[in-house]
């Protein structure tokens with residue numbers, strides 16, 4: 687498939703965003719529309735009352751309808767050993783193969799929870815807002831699971847392992 691031609695404003699925005707470091711997450715769901723997952727760096731906290739985060743999802747992604755129908759998701763924050771898993775969930779890999787690359791369990795929703803995630807947020811989608819090409823999914827956090835390990839960061843169009851500053 688041909689790459690889309692970007693305007694100068696779009697290219698400038700992407701170049702600028704490449705300098706904003708972000709945690710890497712695999713977002714999963716399961717429910718009436720089936721199981722799906724994708725890699726996302728556009729995840730952030732909204733408020734702690736009620737505990738809410740947001741996830742930005744491209745409406746052209748193959749997983750879009752599945753998330754919108756299931757109305758639940760789990761944000762699985764990746765560790766520095768998860769670069770292959772990030773690329774698997776961030777590419778065009780068939781869905782069954784994506785989930786075969788790791789082991790999973792469940793919390794209170796039916797969304798798969800990555801066994802060795804640095805942290806996992808099990809959520810129900812409470813609101814959706816469309817902006818340009820993406821939907822902003824507002825997600826109320828129903829349960830969290832703290833793991834161990836250091837986070838995986840995406841910065842300057844490359845992965846970086848996170849280490850504590852001395």
Ligand SMILES: Cc1cc2nc3c(=O)[nH]c(=O)nc-3n(C[C@H](O)[C@H](O)[C@H](O)COP(=O)(O)O)c2cc1C
Nearest residue numbers: 724725726727728742743744747748775776777778
């Ligand atoms: C590091 C990284 C971060 C990404 N962040 C997002 C994101 O925040 N939102 C999004 O919609 N897609 C994001 N993507 C792209 C999706 O993961 C990718 O479009 C999706 O997995 C492809 O799905 P499809 O082939 O099933 O359509 C990211 C990909 C990578 C590798």
